[in-house]
Amino acid sequence: QEQLVESGGGLVQAGDSLRLSCLASGRSFSKYPMGWFRQAPGKTREFVAAISWSGGVTDYADSVKGRFTISRDGAKNTLYLQMNSLRPDDTAVYYCAALRTQYGGTYRQDRSYGYWGQGTQVTVSS
Numbered sequence: 001q002e003q004l005v006e007s008g009g010g011l012v013q014a015g016d017s018l019r020l021s022c023l024a025s026g027r028s029f030s031k032y033p034m035g036w037f038r039q040a041p042g043k044t045r046e047f048v049a050a051i052s053w054s055g056g057v058t059d060y061a062d063s064v065k066g067r068f069t070i071s072r073d074g075a076k077n078t079l080y081l082q083m084n085s086l087r088p089d090d091t092a093v094y095y096c097a098a099l100r101t102q103y104g105g106t107y108r109q110d111r112s113y114g115y116w117g118q119g120t121q122v123t124v125s126s
Contacts, residue, residue, distance in 0.1 A: 002026035002115055004096050009120030016086050016124070022079040022096030022117055029115070030074035031102040036081045037110055038092035038122075048094070049081060050106035059106040064090075086124045093119040 008020040020036070035050035049070040050059045058070050069082040079096050099107060100114030107113070 002029075004029075004098065004115055004117035006094065006096050006117045006120040009094060009122045011123045011125065012086055014087055014124055014126050017082070017084045018086065018122060020081040020083065020094055020096075020120060020122075022081075024077040024079070024098070028074075028077055029079075029098045030072075030077065032115075033099040033104045033107060034072060034079045035097050035099075035107065035113060036070060036079075036094060037097060038090075038094045039119075040089075040092040043092075045095070045110055047108045047110070050108065051079070052105045053103050057105050059108065061108075083122070086122075088124050088126045091122060091124050093121050095119045 003025045006022050031053050033053050036048040037045050038048050039045040047061050051070045055072050067085045071080045096117045097113035098115040
């Protein structure tokens with residue numbers, strides 16, 4: 001059974017950094033475009049970052065551009081999100097996701113993704 005498991009979340013102060021990881025199991029997602037989304041309390045889930053299947057193309061929400069970096073390691077079947085200069089409004093549950101099909105570029109719409117992790121909480125205090 002395919003599974004995505006996020007880790008690396010926690011409680012940090014504004015200005016700190018965190019690196020989230022998403023380990024895939026059950027199948028290789030090395031040829032799947034992947035992404036990170038987040039959901040803050042009382043808000044809908046929103047796009048954070050996406051990466052093409054090859055890793056050569058990335059896309060970011062304006063709110064995180066220049067602060068967050070998405071990357072992947074195909075050999076380790078792992079997706080990463082390096083988050084720097086964290087702000088209180090980055091507080092949310094962060095989810096990794098894999099596209100429904102292999103290959104392709106980057107995708108911002110969550111309905112394009114067919115595989116989801118359970119999420120990891122990131123809390124940024126001021």
